[in-house]
Amino acid sequence: MPNQSPILKATDLTISFRTPSGLVRAVRGVSFSLAPGETLAIVGESGSGKSVTCKAAMGILPGNAVIDGGEILVDGKDLLRLPEREFCKMRGRKIAMVFQDPLSSLNPIMRVGKQLTEVMRLSGVPAAEAKQRALSLLAEVGISEPERRYRQYPFELSGGMRQRIVIAIALAANPDILICDEPTTALDVTIQAQILELLSRLKRDRGLSMIFITHDLGVVANIADRIAVMYAGKIVEEGTAEEVFYAPAHPYTWALLSSMPDLDTRDRLDAIPGTPPNMVAPPKGDAFADRNPYALAIDFEEQPPAFPITETHWAATWLLDPRAPRQQMPAALQERIARMKARREAQSHGR
């Protein structure tokens, strides 16, 4: 996959917000690419810039946002500099987005069917055909009795059904890229599992490329081909799902993976001490240094470059500098990874 030319490529994306307390440096030089048919998960601390990055790609940044630099290339066009009129043609058709809260992205007083056909009608599809397509979309996202649902209002549906409708609307104009911002956070495990299965199926059947934001590392493991870890407006580590879960290299990734409870132990959780930095005046060096027990003196002085680990895996931490002392990941995390391996082996023997 990495050898295919990317369907979306972000380079050095830099975005700030004008606020009463100054310019908030929300995204500080983010670069990534998305291969056709691939799912890239973006994980990271709350406030690290995940949503802002995706909103930039959708051309829906709020009015107080300032694009300080960079580009997002899709089909040779830079989305950051596209006039709104042209962006309208891309939105929905090339790239679409699903948000966390299905209620807020549906119009409460418009029937489901109307909301589905609206996008198609705007692009000139005749009414009868739009309805047929909408019904088959409802069926495709696993909604039973599509005819009846077509005539219902959002409040008449359960949370899981609403989120399917939102996904159906996002797919209505047949996009190549789907951006999902915490699409399952508000749902319980069973419904979440159904939505994840739906997305995997769409990815397989339609060859959809996805950017997927979530806090839930289980969901990430389930859906991601590659993972980008963000902290304080930067990607600090990127790699395939297996690389990031089994051989994480950035101390923030270590902290993130260690902080979630796992099913096997009741050891005290390794919560990350302190709070994220103030992004009006971001720290000079590595933004995680203050909270990083493995920080070196240079972390407080200078931002680390991206150190390659494999062809697909890199991390921006001075610990990977050849001159740095060798630092293993925390023992508890090593044990956790070993336990996961043991469970997998037990399972495949049991089969």
Add this chain to the structure above:
Amino acid sequence: MAAEPLLRVEHLCQYFGPVHAVDDVSFSVMPGEVFGLVGESGCGKTTTGRSIIRLYDITDGSIWFKGQRIAAGTLSCRRRIADARRRMRGASPEERTALAAEIAEARRQLREAVRDHRSVSKDLLTRIQMIYQDPIASLDPRMTVYDIIAEGLRIHGERSKETIDGKVYGILDRVGLTREHAHRYPHEFSGGQRQRIGVARAVVMQPEMIIADEPVSALDVSIQAQVINLLSDLRHEMGLTVLFIAHDLSVVKYFSDRIGVMYFGRLVELAGADELFAHPLHPYTRALLSAIPLPDPLYERDRRRIVYQPKPEAEDAALREILPGHFVRCGAAETESYLREAEA
């Protein structure tokens, strides 16, 4: 477990019109224990918690706390009376005497339930405190943190400014906030800090029991860990008993000693946390556990989710003990096959 349970929920029913939000739920929580309640959205977890702190007048069943009945419903008594009256017609004289006795007994129980339900002491009820799911919606935006935390103490009759100051500042420190935070408003805090305020508001009352309704669901992983550690410290220091409600099963497993699984208002399985995850018996529990994604990409690739196909319940369905401490809701005839499965 020779000790008396701190909380005992007996045949709790909470109906909202035709919606049987909680239906015949029974469990007890021992002092110092964490009891987890899980199940899908709408299965009645929050309603169970709210019934215990008496936000509703329960429809039926009883709730006992520290050996006292703190809530009682009357539906079954009223049904027994109506049923006996109906059978009165056309009954023989002997039967009538028996039915009259039955009516008198049901009436007595009904009066007792109403009396217990009405006369419960406010003091006793403050020994149970609740922490809510949404740290933003559950804090009044116009009140300072100080007032939010002091409110319960004041309602409880505390007047001395010195005592209140001491308690509020003490608890702020305990949950990892500072004195300076006391005079700020909720919107000035991050999600994790707001949830600490919610925890402070509950524990400042020095409760014996906490009902934590999805206390960490709205928080991101690293902040979640801070709040879980805080709850776990407080639990040990204050000897708290906890009813822990959540839909994130890894969090519940981590925090709970025993777990009850709810499905459509009913408790379908109850067991020790490790036992439940290692040997789930009820098909709904199996389906639920099989849906949890684990942070392990290779495992996820092969995970097979079990889909739950609900079957009509047996006429005599009830929570039955299959193995010591491991209960499953089923009919008497089904216990054999569950036992065989459990031993396999």
